[in-house]
Every structure is written in C-alpha cells, then in structure tokens.
Amino acid sequence: MSNNPPAKRLRSSGPLVNHRPPVECIEEGDSADEDDLEPDAGNDHESDFSDGELDVSYEPHVTTRSSSASDSAPGVSSSSGNVRTASKSCDVNTVAGNFVLSLHEKCFVSQSDRKEVLDDAKLLVKEGIKKFAEKVDSALKSQGSKVRLNDILNVEKYASSTCYDTFKNLETKSQQAKFFKDTIGVTDVKRIPLGKVLLRGRKGGVTKTKVIDQELIYVPLEETVDKMINHPDYKFFVENTQSGTCNSEYLDCYMKGSLAKENKILREHPDALRFILYYDDVEVLSPLKSRAGKQKVGAFYIFLDNIPLQYRSCLKVICLLGLVNANLIKGKYYGMDAALEAIVDILKKFEDGIQLPSGTKVYGTLIAVIGDNLGQHCMGGFKEGFTATRCCRICMARFESEIKTMTKEDEKLLRTKEDYRQQIDKIQTSRGKNEKFSTEYGLNRESCLNKLDTFHVLENFPYDGMHCLLEGALSLAVKKVLKHYLYDVKEKPFTLDWLNQAILSFDFDYSETRDKASELKEDFIKDDSVSLHQSAAQLWLLATILPLILSPLIDCEDVHWTNYLDMLEICRIVFTVKIPLWLVTYLQDLIDGYLSKFISLYGNLIPKQHFLIHFPSQILKFGSLMNYMCLRCEANHKYYKRLISVLTAYRNIPLFLARRDQLHQAYLWKKTMRHESTCGPHKSVRLEFAYYGNLVQAPGNELVESSWLDLNGVKFKPEHCYVVVGLKDYLPVFAFVKTIIVHPQVAFVCQDVKTVGRNLHAGCFIVPLTNGISVHRPEDMLVHSVFHAHSFGNYSAIVSKSCLGGQP
Ligand SMILES: [Zn+2]
Numbered sequence: 016m017s018n019n020p021p022a023k024r025l026r027s028s029g030p031l032v033n034h035r036p037p038v039e040c041i042e043e044g045d046s047a048d049e050d051d052l053e054p055d056a057g058n059d060h061e062s063d064f065s066d067g068e069l070d071v072s073y074e075p076h077v078t079t080r081s082s083s084a085s086d087s088a089p090g091v092s093s094s095s096g097n098v099r100t101a102s103k104s105c106d107v108n109t110v111a112g113n114f115v116l117s118l119h120e121k122c123f124v125s126q127s128d129r130k131e132v133l134d135d136a137k138l139l140v141k142e143g144i145k146k147f148a149e150k151v152d153s154a155l156k157s158q159g160s161k162v163r164l165n166d167i168l169n170v171e172k173y174a175s176s177t178c179y180d181t182f183k184n185l186e187t188k189s190q191q192a193k194f195f196k197d198t199i200g201v202t203d204v205k206r207i208p209l210g211k212v213l214l215r216g217r218k219g220g221v222t223k224t225k226v227i228d229q230e231l232i233y234v235p236l237e238e239t240v241d242k243m244i245n246h247p248d249y250k251f252f253v254e255n256t257q258s259g260t261c262n263s264e265y266l267d268c269y270m271k272g273s274l275a276k277e278n279k280i281l282r283e284h285p286d287a288l289r290f291i292l293y294y295d296d297v298e299v300l301s302p303l304k305s306r307a308g309k310q311k312v313g314a315f316y317i318f319l320d321n322i323p324l325q326y327r328s329c330l331k332v333i334c335l336l337g338l339v340n341a342n343l344i345k346g347k348y349y350g351m352d353a354a355l356e357a358i359v360d361i362l363k364k365f366e367d368g369i370q371l372p373s374g375t376k377v378y379g380t381l382i383a384v385i386g387d388n389l390g391q392h393c394m395g396g397f398k399e400g401f402t403a404t405r406c407c408r409i410c411m412a413r414f415e416s417e418i419k420t421m422t423k424e425d426e427k428l429l430r431t432k433e434d435y436r437q438q439i440d441k442i443q444t445s446r447g448k449n450e451k452f453s454t455e456y457g458l459n460r461e462s463c464l465n466k467l468d469t470f471h472v473l474e475n476f477p478y479d480g481m482h483c484l485l486e487g488a489l490s491l492a493v494k495k496v497l498k499h500y501l502y503d504v505k506e507k508p509f510t511l512d513w514l515n516q517a518i519l520s521f522d523f524d525y526s527e528t529r530d531k532a533s534e535l536k537e538d539f540i541k542d543d544s545v546s547l548h549q550s551a552a553q554l555w556l557l558a559t560i561l562p563l564i565l566s567p568l569i570d571c572e573d574v575h576w577t578n579y580l581d582m583l584e585i586c587r588i589v590f591t592v593k594i595p596l597w598l599v600t601y602l603q604d605l606i607d608g609y610l611s612k613f614i615s616l617y618g619n620l621i622p623k624q625h626f627l628i629h630f631p632s633q634i635l636k637f638g639s640l641m642n643y644m645c646l647r648c649e650a651n652h653k654y655y656k657r658l659i660s661v662l663t664a665y666r667n668i669p670l671f672l673a674r675r676d677q678l679h680q681a682y683l684w685k686k687t688m689r690h691e692s693t694c695g696p697h698k699s700v701r702l703e704f705a706y707y708g709n710l711v712q713a714p715g716n717e718l719v720e721s722s723w724l725d726l727n728g729v730k731f732k733p734e735h736c737y738v739v740v741g742l743k744d745y746l747p748v749f750a751f752v753k754t755i756i757v758h759p760q761v762a763f764v765c766q767d768v769k770t771v772g773r774n775l776h777a778g779c780f781i782v783p784l785t786n787g788i789s790v791h792r793p794e795d796m797l798v799h800s801v802f803h804a805h806s807f808g809n810y811s812a813i814v815s816k817s818c819l820g821g822q823p
Contacts, residue, residue: 111136111181112194119191120682123661126188133185137178144174199681202238204673207231207357209339209349231339231354232673236317236361239334240288240379241371243319248688252322253286265593265639269320269382272638278469280366280380288365288379289320291643292358293333294386294394296341297652299659299668310668312655313341315358316648320382324592324642325727325799329690331683333651335676338669344393351393352463359463366468380469385643387482388623395472396462398453401622405457408476409629419619422610423603424628430473477637478626480589481646485551487623492582493558494547495617497540499575500565508568511537517564518557524735524803532557551646558583559814562777563807571776578616581609583778589630591818592639592798598818603631654679690728694757697721707754707764710790719758729799731755731763736801737782738763739819740791746770747819749782749802750791763791779805779812 118124118132148170152163164170184190195201207230214225243249269275269289280287293316300310315337322332336358344351365379384394392399397408404414410428412418417428438456442449453459462472501511509517515534523531530552539547549557562580569576588594588602606627610620634640655672702708702716711718723732731738733752741748750765767787773780782804793799797819804811 107177107181108183108185109198111185112198115185115191116195116199116678116682120679123658125662130186133182137182140181141174141178144177145170148174195678195681199685200242201681202234202242202677204670204677205233205235206670207233209343209353229340229343229349230669231337231357232669233337233357234335234673234677236336236358237364237369237371239317239336240377241373241375242684243332243334243688244288244371244375244377245373246684246688249322251689252326265595266599266634267593268324268638268642270638272634272636274382274474274636278380278382280378280469284378286321288377289382290317290362290365290379291320292317292336292381292384293645293648294384294390295645295649295652296390297655299652299655299672311341312669312672313339313344313354314652314655315354316651320642326689327642327647329688329728330647330651331680331688331690333648334680335673338673338676340669350460352460355394355463359466362467381464381467381475382469383475383477383637383643384464385477385479385645385648387479387645388626391476391479394462394464395476396458396460397472398457398459403457404454406622407457407625407629408473409478409626409633411457412625414622418622418625420614421620421625421628422614423607424632432471432473435473474636477633477640477643478629479643479645480640481551481644483623483626483630484586484589485555485646486546487621488627489558489582489586490547490549490554491621491624492579492613493554493561494540494543495613496561496575496579497535500569501537501540509565511535511540514564518560521560521564522805525732526730526736526801527556527803530556555586555816558586559778559816560805563779563805563812563814566774566777567808574612575616576776578609578612580776580778581605581612585609585627587816587818589634589640590816592641594634594639594818599631599634602634606630692724692726694721694725694755695723697757707788707790710764710788711756711762713759718756721755721757724755724757724761726761726793727799729801731801736803737768737813738765738791738801739797740765740789740795741797742819743770746773747780747797747815749780749813750789751784751804752801753788761793763793765789765791774807774812777807777812777814779807779814781807781810782813783811 114136115129115133118129124132148164152165155162155164184194192201196203206228209229209231212227212229214227216223216225266272270281275281281289295314295316297312297314299312314335316333317336318327318333326332337354339354343349344354362379362381365377368376368378370376384391386394388401389399391397392408395408398404398406400406402414405411406414406418409430410425411430412421412425412428417425435458438452438458439461442452442456442458442460445452464470464472464475497514500508501514518532518535521531530550532549532553535547539545547554562583566576571577585602585605588598588605591598610624610627613624614620630640637643654676658672658675659668697719700718700720702711702713702718705711705718723730725731731752733754736752737749738752739747740750747770749768749770750763751768752763753766754764756762756764765788767785767789768782769785771781771783798817802813802815804813806812
C-alpha cells in the first residue's frame with residue numbers, strides 16, 4: 016500500500032495501572048491464526064468485558080486472549096471493578112467436570128491418557144490441601160496459638176475425601192458420559208438399523224461368522240431444536256432477523272423470495288422454523304491410510320434459516336443430524352432413501368406441529384437441501400453425473416445439445432410437477448423399460464423428500480455458488496483466459512513463470528494470505544479435463560486479483576478479457592446478500608451475454624455453466640443464494656478429521672463421531688452459540704492525548720485501544736484494513752482503519768478515503784487517502800467485512816468479491 020501512512024506503533028503491555036481493563040494482553044504479533052482466536056477452554060472469560068470495565072455494548076461476547084503474566088499483577092484494585100471478576104463460586108465437582116470436558120474437547124485426550132491426567136490432578140489436589148494445611152499451621156504458630164489444624168481435623172483424611180469428592184463420577188468413560196449428560200445435556204444418539212451383514216473371517220485356524228449391524232446414527236432433531244431455541248442467544252438471533260437483516264428493498268433472505276409466499280406452513284405460522292438440510296461425504300481418514308475410501312462417512316447437517324446469515328457463518332449453529340457409512344447409501348446397498356426416511360419422518364412431525372421435550376409446540380418446514388451437485392442429485396433422485404442425458408434438475412435440457420449451447424432459461428424446457436409425476440409413474444410401472452425412461456428423464460426414483468407437504472425436489476434444491484461457480488464456471492473462465500494469453504496468442508504479454516512470480520510477490524494482506532494461490536502449472540491450464548488444483552477460496556481470491564496483475568499488460572478492450580471481467584461481475588452479483596430486484600434482471604442479461612460470447616470464443620459450455628442460467632430465477636425464489644452456500648458448512652468436517660487423526664478410532668466411525676459431536680456441541684453451547692469476539696493486546700488512553708479526542712466521548716475521559724479485534728468472525732487490524740461506511744454517487748465510501756477502540760464502545764477511528772472511481776478494466780476501486788479523520792461504529796458498516804488496498808501502478812486499489820451497496 017504505497018500511499019498509506021506509516022504504521023503507528025502500539026505500546027507494548029507495560030505496568031498495570033488502576034484503569035487497566037480486566038484483561039491481559041497476549042504478546043504482540045502473536046495473533047494471526049484463526050485457531051488462536053478460539054476462546055480458552057474452561058475459562059469463563061466471556062464475562063470479562065461485560066462485567067468489568069470493558070463494557071463492549073455492541074457485542075456482549077467480546078473476550079480477550081489471556082496469558083498468565085499479569086494475573087496477579089500489583090497495583091490492580093479488585094474493588095474498582097478493573098480486574099477480572101472472580102470466578103463464580105461453583106461446585107468443585109462441576110469445576111472438575113469442566114476440566115475433564117476440556118481434556119476431551121480442547122485437547123482431544125484419549126480415554127487412557129485421560130485417566131493418567133486425572134490421577135495426576137488428584138495428586139495435585141491432595142498435595143495442595145496438605146501444603147495449605149502446613150501454611151495454616153505455620154500462621155497459627157506465628158500468632159502464638161497452640162492449636163494445630165490436625166487437632167481439629169485429620170488433614171490427610173480430609174485431603175483424600177476432598178480429592179474423592181472433586182472427581183466423583185468422573186473416573187470411568189461411562190461415568191463421564193452420564194455426568195456430561197446430566198450437567199450439560201449431551202444428547203443420546205439413536206442407532207437406526209438399515210440392515211445386517213455377515214462377515215466371515217479365520218482366527219486361529221477356525222472360520223468364524225459375525226453379524227454386523229449396518230445403521231444410520233441419528234441425532235434426534237426435536238432435542239437439538241429444543242436446546243437451540245431455548246438457548247439465550249437464539250432470542251438475540253431472531254430479534255436481529257426481524258429488525259435488521261430482512262430489508263424490504265432487497266432479495267436478501269428466503270422470506271423475500273416467491274417460495275416463502277407459497278409455503279402454506281409459513282403462511283399459517285410465520286414464525287415457523289425454516290430448516291436447511293446439508294449433505295456431504297466426508298473422507299475422515301487420510302487418503303494414504305489403507306481403510307481410506309471404505310470409511311467415507313455420509314454426513315447430514317441441519318441449520319435454521321431463522322438465524323441471520325452473519326451469525327449462521329459460525330459453525331456452532333450447524334447441527335449434526337445423522338452419520339452413516341457413505342457406501343451404504345450409495346449404489347447397490349440400501350440407497351439414500353433408507354437414511355432419508357428417518358429424517359423425513361421427523362420433519363413431517365414439524366410440519367404438523369411438534370411438542371418439544373420442554374413442552375413448547377413448534378412448527379417447521381424444510382426450505383432447502385444443499386450440497387454438492389452429486390449429493391443433491393442423489394438425495395433428490397436425479398441421475399448422478401454430469402454426462403447423464405438430462406443432467407439439470409431444473410430443466411429438461413439435453414446434455415448433447417441444449418446444455419452446451421443454451422444461454423438463458425427456456426420456460427418451455429423447465430421441469431414441471433405434472434410432467435415429473437408422469438415421468439416417475441412411467442419409470443415405476445414400465446417393466447423392462449424403466450432404465451430407458453430413467454435415462455430419458457434424468458431421474459432414478461422419486462425421493463422420499465417429496466412426502467413432505469412443503470417440499471418438492473424440483474423446487475427446493477438451490478444451486479450452490481461454491482460448486483457451480485467457484486469450482487465450475489469461474490475456474491473454467493480463469494483457465495481459458497490464462498490459456499489464451501499464455502499459449503494461444505502470437506505475442507505473449509507474459510509468461511507462466513512471470514505470472515507465478517507476480518502472484519508470489521503480490522501484496523496480500525492478513526485476511527488474504529491463507530487463500531494465496533498455489534503455483535499454477537502448465538498442464539493444469541492446458542488440459543480442460545483437470546482442475547487448476549486450487550481450493551474454492553484460493554480460486555476466488557486468484558480470480559479477483561488477476562485483473563490487478565494482468566490489466567496493465569494486455570489490451571483491456573480485447574474480447575477475451577472483457578468476457579473474463581463479465582464472469583467476475585456475475586460472481587460479484589451472485590455472492591451479494593443485498594440484491595435489489597433490478598439487479599436480478601441485469602444478472603440474467605449478463606449471463607446471457609457472457610455465455611454467448613464464451614461459446615463464440617471457446618466452444619461448448621459445460622453443465623456447471625449451464626446451471627448459471629437458472630441462477631436469476633433461483634434468486635427470485637430463494638432470495639440471495641449466499642444463504643445456501645456450502646463453503647462454510649464444509650468447514651464442519653475439520654473437527655471429525657482432526658478427531659480421527661488424533662484418536663485413531665476406526666471401529667464404527669459414524670457412531671464414535673456422532674457421540675463426540677454431541678459432546679462437542681454441548682461444550683460449545685455451554686458458553687454461547689455466537690461467534691465469540693476477541694481483541695488483542697490493548698492499552699488505556701486518556702482522551703485529551705488521543706489524536707481523535709475531539710471526535711469521541713468516554714466516561715472518565717479514558718478509553719481502551721486494541722491492536723486487533725475479531726468481531727463476528729471478521730478480524731479488523733489497524734493500518735491494514737478498510738471498511739465500507741456508505742455510498743456516494745453509486746460508489747462505496749471506504750474508510751481506512753487507523754485505531755480500534757474496544758471500550759467504552761467498539762468504534763473504528765478511520766482516515767477518510769476518497770473513492771475517485773472504478774477502473775473497469777481491473778474491476779477495482781481507486782482509493783487515495785485524505786487528511787480527514789472520522790469515527791465509525793460497526794453498525795455503520797455497509798457490509799460486515801474488511802477490504803485491503805493493493806498497489807496498482809501509482810495508485811492504491813481495492814477489489815471486492817461482492818457488489819457493494821447493490822451496485823454491480
Ligand atoms: Zn437447466
């Protein structure tokens with residue numbers, strides 16, 4: 016960032032003073048990793064800011080990373096309310112339970128190791144008591160008393176009994192399971208039989224036969240929902256949905272789409288629960304392990320659309336519904352419906368109104384099933400694979416003809432419920448010809464999901480932006496445009512080595528480095544049948560920064576380049592939450608133009624490009640497709656993979672994972688369902704010495720600045736990020752964050768930025784800084800996100816992955 020002012024040094028944590036906030040600082044520069052932002056296990060620090068001096072009124076769950084360095088620092092008065100509030104007095108057995116839970120969920124300690132740690136902890140408690148007794152005796156002696164503690168109680172016996180009481184009912188695996196069920200409400204999973212299989216094996220020269228149960232491990236939905244809607248944070252979520260998120264001008268949520276208006280349960284019960292079901296296969300073992308592939312787990316998750324999108328990105332609200340060996344529900348075994356039946360049964364009860372264990376009666380409706388295309392087709396009973404004659408679940412376009420050439424949705428080709436009924440009947444009744452009809456219609460079977468009153472497979476399977484765009488159309492667009500400039504043109508504007516070097520030396524900032532692209536290889540670019548070997552997030556970032564790198568080198572009026580920029584514009588619109596109605600019409604024309612030009616430049620379309628033509632009508636039905644993105648959901652699998660790799664549990668993996676998942680969820684919900692916001696090293700500042708002192712007010716003329724702040728999953732860092740604070744002349748108004756205040760309220764002191772315009776060839780905003788200083792609150796931000804400026808010639812430029820303020 017060439018024209019950014021020099022970074023202001025943050026004062027390192029010095030001696031504590033009375034007005035120091037009730038927190039300790041972590042070492043500066045020791046905070047970049049997202050994992051580091053997780054709250055400390057077993058530390059009830061979430062009360063630190065709200066109970067103590069740091070009253071962050073915007074977000075009551077701001078917590079700080081703590082070290083032990085200044086825990087007992089001198090000069091801190093506990094009566095002033097400036098120090099950490101004392102731990103709430105609670106039963107020592109509960110404290111020990113929390114300790115064991117942390118061993119489980121924070122440290123992934125195995126059962127055998129846990130026993131050893133507990134033995135050490137018992138010894139610690141016992142020796143601690145004995146040491147304390149010695150201290151008391153010595154104090155009594157120094158006071159001239161002849162009484163000794165042992166005269167009053169048997170210290171050895173007392174230490175032993177306290178030790179026993181502390182770890183009572185926490186000794187064995189089953190005792191711990193019961194303890195956690197009773198104290199934090201861990202849900203018992205159910206084992207739903209799918210069938211049995213006979214296994215033959217030889218042991219000691221004798222052939223033995225063993226019957227193995229094959230089952231779906233199911234987490235009772237009514238219990239999950241009961242715990243969720245009775246959680247204090249749920250009320251906060253719902254209130255936020257009603258007040259802010261659903262703005263009437265935009266198609267920003269499901270309730271704005273046409274499907275919500277047609278849903279009879281939502282018409283009769285507007286506050287009914289809106290379920291989104293997500294399915295994915297998880298390879299829990301490393302591909303190198305001998306059992307890999309055989310132990311692929313099919314995972315069903317469910318979450319509520321009632322929770323606003325900004326809180327739904329937190330993994331805590333994505334709940335496990337079922338786990339099954341993926342091989343059992345695919346192909347020759349029991350089929351997907353065998354697992355879906357149990358899920359449909361419970362969802363049907365929600366449609367009719369269900370009494371939850373707590374006595375509350377609620378209604379619910381399944382509004383969408385999301386996943387990758389194969390998973391969605393498998394659940395919906397469509398032909399799997401993109402080479403099927405009819406590979407689109409929205410229309411009847413043929414793979415060999417229309418799919419490759421259509422550039423806009425054709426109403427005559429759309430699948431209808433009436434046709435679908437006839438097609439399914441034909442497949443089910445025509446003996447010997449069912450495979451012919453199945454191929455002809457692109458249908459395998461009627462999914463049991465259709466048993467639900469408010470669900471139909473033709474309507475409630477939205478296309479996923481991550482799989483169709485990032486891993487599909489956008490990935491292809493990047494390949495094609497690079498191939499064109501690298502290998503197809505006579506005078507090559509750059510080489511692949513140069514491009515890889517340019518990406519390597521690009522000025523990525525802190526929120527981008529994780530998604531920095533891997534090296535681009537010639538084979539991957541030239542071969543249409545392989546991917547670019549980048550993750551969806553890497554591809555997304557690479558695609559948006561390519562114009563900054565390449566636009567100075569090429570003729571920006573070149574049709575290959577403008578075609579690529581059109582693709583980026585399509586992505587920005589699709590990945591926007593606040594989409595105004597007119598933008599959907601614009602998107603339709605944009606997609607039509609883009610695909611037509613693509614065909615003329617590169618030839619036939621692939622199925623994932625065809626799916627694009629249905630995006631505008633899907634946005635009209637569902638609201639912004641950002642609400643149904645799989646990108647965040649897939650992060651849930653990390654927990655399972657880590658668990659299996661650490662504990663190396665291979666026997667009945669679905670059962671093991673489901674039980675651990677329930678323990679993990681109870682552990683997380685014990686604290687909060689929200690993303691716990693955190694801040695880094697900080698310092699107290701007197702208002703009269705602050706350069707922005709005339710712009711803010713603070714009781715006692717003191718406030719606290721922090722070196723970084725993680726708010727609802729977005730990390731803000733002074734001198735490194737921009738925020739969008741408004742719109743002017745259809746352009747976003749950026750502000751450069753100079754200082755972050757975390758007390759008495761969260762606020763960003765920013766250097767004003769003048770958005771002088773948008774460079775259409777590079778798809779970026781040019782943003783020189785000005786001398787003005789202003790203060791902005793988190794709720795002033797147009798989007799809850801950070802942006803970074805990058806060098807672009809003599810300018811600083813910002814690229815955005817979505818439309819800012821609804822403008823393409
Ligand atoms: Zn189609």
